[in-house]
Amino acid sequence: MKPIVSKESIVYFGQECYTALNTYLEKANHSKIAILVDSNTHEYCLSLLMSTIEKEYDIEVIEIEPGEIHKNIETCSGIWNALSELGFDRKSLLINLGGGVVTDLGGFIACTYKRGINYINIPTTLLAMVDASVGGKTGVDLGNLKNMVGVISESEMVLIDTEYLGTLPVNQMCSGFAEMLKHGLIQDREYWNKISDLSQLDIEELDQMIYDSVVIKNKIVTEDPTEQNIRKYLNFGHTLGHAIESFYLTHPDKPVLLHGEAIAIGMIMEAYISSQLLSLTEEDLQHISDVILATFPKIDIESKDYQEIMNLLIHDKKNEKGTILFVLLTSIGAAKYNCTVDDDLILKSFEYYKSL
Missing domain, CATH: 3.40.50.1970 (Rossmann fold)
Structure with missing residues (x-):
């Protein structure tokens, strides 16, 4: 290669x-x-x-x-x-x-x-x-x-x-797969379609899939190495995903989540927010949710933990002047950065994930 x-x-x-x-x-x-x-x-x-x-x-x-x-x-x-x-x-x-x-x-x-x-x-x-x-x-x-x-x-x-x-281990392979799915969601619908059905994937194709994923990320970071604009796309799923990962990392009664496991949850929740604020269709939202849940087991996030997880959002590195900024999808393969989301909609995204 x-x-x-x-x-x-x-x-x-x-x-x-x-x-x-x-x-x-x-x-x-x-x-x-x-x-x-x-x-x-x-x-x-x-x-x-x-x-x-x-x-x-x-x-x-x-x-x-x-x-x-x-x-x-x-x-x-x-x-x-x-x-x-x-x-x-x-x-x-x-x-x-x-x-x-x-x-x-x-x-x-x-x-x-x-x-x-x-x-x-x-x-x-x-x-x-x-x-x-x-x-x-x-x-x-x-x-x-x-x-x-x-x-x-x-x-x-x-x-x-x-x-x-x-x-x-299988869970570590899946953790990496979350980032590959993200690359498709933010930049390349064709790539998303190719990798979204694991049952159709040939292990012999793995090298090419990794190569294509690196090409997508490298193109973005080459254009914006210090994350002033489009490199922010790479944070799709990470605003809520990182908060969930951080919460589970140090909570004595919670299992530690792998990075990809937390980001998978974040992608579903942020896709839901995208469908409410931007042009992501209900059909694409359901497709994204189905694909991710086919690979990543659903995590039981208790309602009493929502606010504590949301409190961690203020530390997200994309934030500016105290405003929490999200990366959201306009469609599969296209994203928008610096999106603001009110707390009520964030709470609804938790409930959407819970309802699946």
Whole structure:
């Protein structure tokens, strides 16, 4: 597959990843290299990566605990200290081998350690392949508030090899699929139609589906790298989805939701709002709801929790001057950003989801 070029980075696919990586490592002549993993990618993915590196380099492996709950400044502090103690300088390289937590957090660490060292993302989950590793967004959570601290700075390259997906649990695959569905909903009805029926999908087509999803996201972020306008489209489903994810992340009596599971709920609710405020048809709303619920189990959101979830919306990063701003759909394949929604309609979107 042809590499996808963004403003400052290149996304490689399949075996070409490792040709590009070895060429880069030889030319760059980094003083030291660290590979950031979590305990899962250390066990299941690191050996594959190491087997592809052709020459001997001074490589350190730094491991963190898996999961969104560890995507915080405390984890960063531990890694910054580790890099310092290991003698990493500004000519060093950080390779992030993992899902969205590792690539988001690792990118942030690289951008801030000694005011910036080079980094490479090697996503190992479907979610990270189609979303977290592309576009230069890095960051960590502040308490239960998603990605509140971070910078936008692209990696040297992104390497997407679907062989890493072989050990991924089904729920993690589905989590990534939510972002692929989102890309279709905001930009490309044909792509949505292609992937919306999982029963018709051939696993052999997965590489092409991922490629097409990255093309959609890359086109948007190349035109608007700092999210001044159309990059906001990528937040469809995320205003309510992030609030739901944050609420469930730290509530002692609630299950922790994967990112894609929360965004799936957010997309249904925000599609409902779109049908009430914009031109999304009732037929398309029902189709979106049916497709998402065919993949993602319905979550019981109790009525007594609605207001507490809504209180978290004020922290959404798209907000301006205290106004909560949504991305909504005008149709499948077309979106509008900077939409305001009153509280009564948000509450009705909860009830719509509950009624399905």
